[in-house]
Amino acid sequence: MKASMKLAVTELLLAMALAAPGALAEAQAAPPLLSPSVQAPTLPQPRLTAQRERPWNAIYLTQAIRVEKMLRQDVLDVWFPRSVDNEHGGFYSVFSREWKPGPSQGKFSVFQGRMTWISSQVVLRRPEMRDRFLPIAQHGLQFLSDVLWDKKYGGFFWGVDDNGAISPSFGDNKEMYGESFGLYGAAAAYQATKDSKALMLAQREFHWMEEHAHDQKNGGYFELLTRDGKPVQADANGMPPGDTAHGGFIPGYKSMNTHIHLLEAMSQLYEVWKDDLVRTRLQELLTIVRDKICVEPGVMNLYFANDWRPIPDHDSYGHDVETAYLMLEAEDVLGVPHDPRTDHMAKMLVDHALAFGWDEKLGGFYGEGTTFGKPEEESKDWWVEMEGLNALLLMHEKYGSRTDAYFNAFQKQLDFIERYQRDEEFHGFYGRIGEDGRPLSTEKGQIWKAVYHDGRALLNVSERLRKLARAK
Numbered sequence: 001m002k003a004s005m006k007l008a009v010t011e012l013l014l015a016m017a018l019a020a021p022g023a024l025a026e027a028q029a030a031p032p033l034l035s036p037s038v039q040a041p042t043l044p045q046p047r048l049t050a051q052r053e054r055p056w057n058a059i060y061l062t063q064a065i066r067v068e069k070m071l072r073q074d075v076l077d078v079w080f081p082r083s084v085d086n087e088h089g090g091f092y093s094v095f096s097r098e099w100k101p102g103p104s105q106g107k108f109s110v111f112q113g114r115m116t117w118i119s120s121q122v123v124l125r126r127p128e129m130r131d132r133f134l135p136i137a138q139h140g141l142q143f144l145s146d147v148l149w150d151k152k153y154g155g156f157f158w159g160v161d162d163n164g165a166i167s168p169s170f171g172d173n174k175e176m177y178g179e180s181f182g183l184y185g186a187a188a189a190y191q192a193t194k195d196s197k198a199l200m201l202a203q204r205e206f207h208w209m210e211e212h213a214h215d216q217k218n219g220g221y222f223e224l225l226t227r228d229g230k231p232v233q234a235d236a237n238g239m240p241p242g243d244t245a246h247g248g249f250i251p252g253y254k255s256m257n258t259h260i261h262l263l264e265a266m267s268q269l270y271e272v273w274k275d276d277l278v279r280t281r282l283q284e285l286l287t288i289v290r291d292k293i294c295v296e297p298g299v300m301n302l303y304f305a306n307d308w309r310p311i312p313d314h315d316s317y318g319h320d321v322e323t324a325y326l327m328l329e330a331e332d333v334l335g336v337p338h339d340p341r342t343d344h345m346a347k348m349l350v351d352h353a354l355a356f357g358w359d360e361k362l363g364g365f366y367g368e369g370t371t372f373g374k375p376e377e378e379s380k381d382w383w384v385e386m387e388g389l390n391a392l393l394l395m396h397e398k399y400g401s402r403t404d405a406y407f408n409a410f411q412k413q414l415d416f417i418e419r420y421q422r423d424e425e426f427h428g429f430y431g432r433i434g435e436d437g438r439p440l441s442t443e444k445g446q447i448w449k450a451v452y453h454d455g456r457a458l459l460n461v462s463e464r465l466r467k468l469a470r471a472k
Contacts, residue, residue, distance in 0.1 A: 090143035113181030114452035116140030156182035298352030317357030318384030363416030
C-alpha cells in the first residue's frame with residue numbers, strides 16, 4: 001500500500017460516490033450461497049450470466065472499507081499498545097471482554113511469535129502506522145532473542161514464566177509448533193526493522209531445526225524434543241512415550257497442525273533469506289502438506305507416523321481453509337507459477353469445508369466433523385471464521401469469472417463476523433460462538449488467542465478487495 005491511509009480512504013469514498021445508484025444496497029443483498037450436494041462434495045460452479053453486470057468496483061470497495069475499519073477498531077486499536085508488557089518484556093495475553101487484564105498465563109512462544117509477526121506486518125503494510133508499530137515489533141524481537149531463546153542448548157522455549165524462567169506450566173521440552181512461531185516472528189521482525197539481530201536469530205533457529213528436528217529419512221520434522229534437542233519417539237509398538245507435549249499433540253508422532261505452520265514459517269524466512277537449503281525445505285514442506293497431509297475429497301489427516309502413514313481422525317474445517325491459503329502463499333514466495341496440483345487441492349479444501357462445514361442459516365464455518373458426515377462440533381471459533389473469510393475471497397479471486405458462489409459465501413461470512421463474532425460495544429472478537437450465535441466465551445485474549453489469524457486475514461482481505469476493485 002503506497003499511498004497513505006487518508007488518501008486510500010478518500011479514493012474509496014470517491015469511487016463509491018461515482019458508483020451506479022443502488023450499488024451499496026446490492027452489496028448488502030447478495031444472492032444466497034448455493035447449497036452444495038452432499039453426494040457431490042465439490043462446490044457447484046454455475047456459469048455467470050447477468051451477474052456480470054453487477055457494479056463490482058463499488059461492491060469490492062464497500063467491503064474493503066468494512067474490513068479496514070474492523071482491522072483498526074477490533075484488532076490494532078484494542079490490542080496495541082495494551083498488550084505490550086513494559087515490565088516483564090514481550091506481550092501480555094489475558095484480557096476480559098472489557099479489556100481488563102486477567103491473571104497472567106506466562107509468556108507463551110506461540111503468542112509471542114504471533115504478536116511480533118503482526119506488529120511487523122503492520123509496519124510493512126500500513127506505512128502511515130509505521131512509527132507507531134516499529135517500536136512494538138522491536139519490543140517483540142527483543143523478547144524472542146533475549147528471553148525465549150535457550151542460550152544453553154538453542155531453540156525457543158515452549159514458554160516461560162513472567163520472570164523469564166522455566167516453569168511447570170510450560171516445561172523445558174522444545175515443541176516444533178512453538179519453534180515455528182519463534183522463527184515466523186523473528187523473520188518478520190527482520191523484514192520490518194532490518195535489524196541484523198533479527199535475521200541472525202531466524203538463521204540460528206533454522207540451523208537448530210535442521211540439526212535436531214529435521215527427519216532426514218522421511219522428510220518433515222520430529223515435533224517433540226528434549227531441551228537439548230533429542231527427538232522424543234513413540235516405542236516399537238507405536239505407543240506414545242511418557243513425555244507430554246504441552247501443546248496437546250500426540251508425543252512421538254507428526255501432525256498436520258505443526259507442519260502447516262512450519263510451512264508458513266519457512267515461507268516467511270525465505271522471503272528475507274534466499275538460502276538454497278531454506279528453499280529446499282520450503283519445497284519439501286509444501287509437497288508434504290499437499291501430497292501427504294491433504295487428501296481427496298478435500299480434507300486433511302491430523303496425525304501421522306514418522307513415515308507419514310496417516311492415523312485416522314476428524315477433519316478440521318478451519319485448518320482446511322487456512323491450508324488452502326498457506327500452500328498458495330508458499331508458491332508465491334518461491335516465485336513459481338501455481339502448480340495445478342496445488343490449485344486443485346486448495347480448491348478442494350475450501351469446497352469440502354463449504355459442502356460439509358458451512359452454516360447455511362447464519363453463515364460461518366463449524367469446528368470439525370467427519371469426511372462425509374454432518375459437523376460434530378457446531379461452535380464457531382474466531383480463528384476459523386477469519387481463515388474462512390481470507391480463503392473465500394482468495395477463491396473468488398481465482399475462480400470468480402466462473403461462479404459467484406465464493407463471493408456470495410464471502411459476503412455472508414463477513415456479515416456473520418460483524419453480527420456475531422465481533423463485540424460491538426467493547427470491540428475485538430469473541431473467542432467462540434454457539435450454534436445460536438451467542439458467545440460461549442467472552443474473553444478477548446489468552447495465550448492461544450493472539451491477533452495473528454484475525455490480523456492476517458483482515459490485512460489480506462482489505463488489500464485483496466482493493467486489488468480486485470482496481471482490476472475491474
